[in-house]
Amino acid sequence: MKKEKMEIEKLSTGVKDFDLIVNGGLPKNSLTVLGGSPGAGKTTLAMQFCFQNSTPENPALIFNTLSEPTAKSIQHLQTFGFFDPTKLEKSVFFY
Secondary structure, three states: OOOOOOOOOOOOOOOOOHHHHHHOOOOOOOOOOOOOOOOOOOHHHHHHHHHHOOOOOOOEOOOOOOOOOHHHHHHHHOOOOOOOHHHHHEEEEEE
């Protein structure tokens, strides 16, 4: 008896080539841990993912550290095409 392959619903990261590498995006309703060297782009990728997928019904919550305060993060994010200031405090929340 052949088992049917279960499909896992994915969410796009907003980075086309990265989505190809991870077979269509990151698994929905799961915890994903990003690892890498300092400056590799982990935080930028995570922020892009949040802005790509957040809606008022499905908000993104971002926890900052003392080394990356909210004002600094938002200032840095403004240089990227994926940044949408209209999502702040509506579907993307920094704490």
